[in-house]
Amino acid sequence: MTDKIEVKQAPVKKEEIKQEPVKKVAVKKEAAKKVAVKKAPARKAPAKKAAPEKTVFQKFEDTFEDSVVAVPFKVASKTFLASLGLFAYVQKEFDKNFNRYSKDFNKYAKDGEKVLDQWEDKVEDFRKDVEKKVDDARDRVRDTFKKAA
Secondary structure, three states, rough: OOOOOOOOOOOOOOOOOOOOOOOOOOOOOOOOOOOOOOOOOHHHHHHHHOOOOOOOHHHHHHOOOOOOOHHHHHHHHHHHHHHHHHHHHHHHHHHHHOOOOOOHHHHHHHHHHHHHHHHHHHHHHHHHHHHHHHHHHHHHHHHHHHOOO
């Protein structure tokens, strides 16, 4: 067991200290020193812009220029760019001629709706004919099994 012992200290008397007022002392200011003016450093030529980062395809192309693997990628890339150019050309021609043929365009759209309706009717009739033939065949198979049993 540990016993705690309390030690009491005698109170300390504070002596009164008389403070004298602080006198202001005149301070001489030093004359401002002349500082040599530094000239701005000469401007450097603007830094060249960093080249745009290469695409994965470009990096791949640089590594394997004429390898067996790179050739199909080149062909696919050129094919895609050609199709994009063709699409742009067709869009431009369509826009150029659309106003000229807008009346005819609406007429053709109505004719197209009629043709679509006719085809839908023909397909529906064909579907019904096929269903009828399938039902007839199913009935014949059932009759054959009944006779056999």
